[in-house]
Amino acid sequence: MSVRRLLLSVVLVLLMLSGCKEKAPEIVITNNEKSKESPLIKEKEPHFDAYEVVAGDTFSKIARKFNVTEEKLKEWNQEVVPEALVAGQSLQLVSPILQYLGKEEVVFQEGFTYQVLSDEMIQKISGYSYREGTPVDYTELRLVNVLYIDLKGKNQTGELIVNQYLAQDMVEIFSHLFEEKYPIEEISLVEKYQADDELSMSHNNTSAFCHRPIEGSAEVSYHSYGLAIDINPLINPYVREELVLPANASSYRERDKSQFDKEIAQMMIAPGDLIYQLFMDRGYEWGGDWTTPKDYQHFEKHIN
Numbered sequence: 001m002s003v004r005r006l007l008l009s010v011v012l013v014l015l016m017l018s019g020c021k022e023k024a025p026e027i028v029i030t031n032n033e034k035s036k037e038s039p040l041i042k043e044k045e046p047h048f049d050a051y052e053v054v055a056g057d058t059f060s061k062i063a064r065k066f067n068v069t070e071e072k073l074k075e076w077n078q079e080v081v082p083e084a085l086v087a088g089q090s091l092q093l094v095s096p097i098l099q100y101l102g103k104e105e106v107v108f109q110e111g112f113t114y115q116v117l118s119d120e121m122i123q124k125i126s127g128y129s130y131r132e133g134t135p136v137d138y139t140e141l142r143l144v145n146v147l148y149i150d151l152k153g154k155n156q157t158g159e160l161i162v163n164q165y166l167a168q169d170m171v172e173i174f175s176h177l178f179e180e181k182y183p184i185e186e187i188s189l190v191e192k193y194q195a196d197d198e199l200s201m202s203h204n205n206t207s208a209f210c211h212r213p214i215e216g217s218a219e220v221s222y223h224s225y226g227l228a229i230d231i232n233p234l235i236n237p238y239v240r241e242e243l244v245l246p247a248n249a250s251s252y253r254e255r256d257k258s259q260f261d262k263e264i265a266q267m268m269i270a271p272g273d274l275i276y277q278l279f280m281d282r283g284y285e286w287g288g289d290w291t292t293p294k295d296y297q298h299f300e301k302h303i304n
């Protein structure tokens, strides 16, 4: 093994909020040693790391958080009785997410990277997407750089900020979308739109982290934790009864793809399509699967 094991302790505090569809998770990371070694992990062989169980953990929660199946988790921890998990207990895990959590920068492949927020980036988002009441620390966020194909078929570079638990998913998902030439109009930080979500959506801008309440509620959104992403939001609006957001998206509340030009229909997220499947495979929930509201642009990951 050329790569030094990361000493890592992850403490999760589950904050249950009742009466709200989106639960508000709280994540506290401690002892997160930053490795100065090359972030590019070349070994193909399994790389085991330990995860310390916290109160309230179940096999399914841990599996979802680290993008592994419950079956795999059981296979790696045959001596552990899933129904009798105890806080402080150690579990063996093989997950890219766990391997990469402490890295300052990870190069997934050319054009698809993520890194801790630089001082300049922290300054840039402070007072905008990162503002008073933001429930995560800067150190828990990652700047993700991706390539994508725009509506003219041209290669573009995009930036997203997400929670560290989602960064590896993002480079994997967006590299697949790029290979398959999935059209995305724009991927810019919401700072370009003064962190005004409506303005950003109205420009069909794909974005993730932004501290804000859930629409129509005082609860903190998953976007506030960097645990949600909105894709092509103009074509995939948020719909609650008569309300359609962004306001210029009313024609897209109709979801029958045959009613639209091919260029538009390609961007309409629907169950079973490429983008839907990429997120589902990694344990995300799609807002289009909710009964009400319908949030067709929105994917979120419940990591606790």
Ligand SMILES: [Zn+2]
Binding pocket: 223, 228, 229, 230, 295, 297, 298, 299
């Ligand atoms: Zn959203």
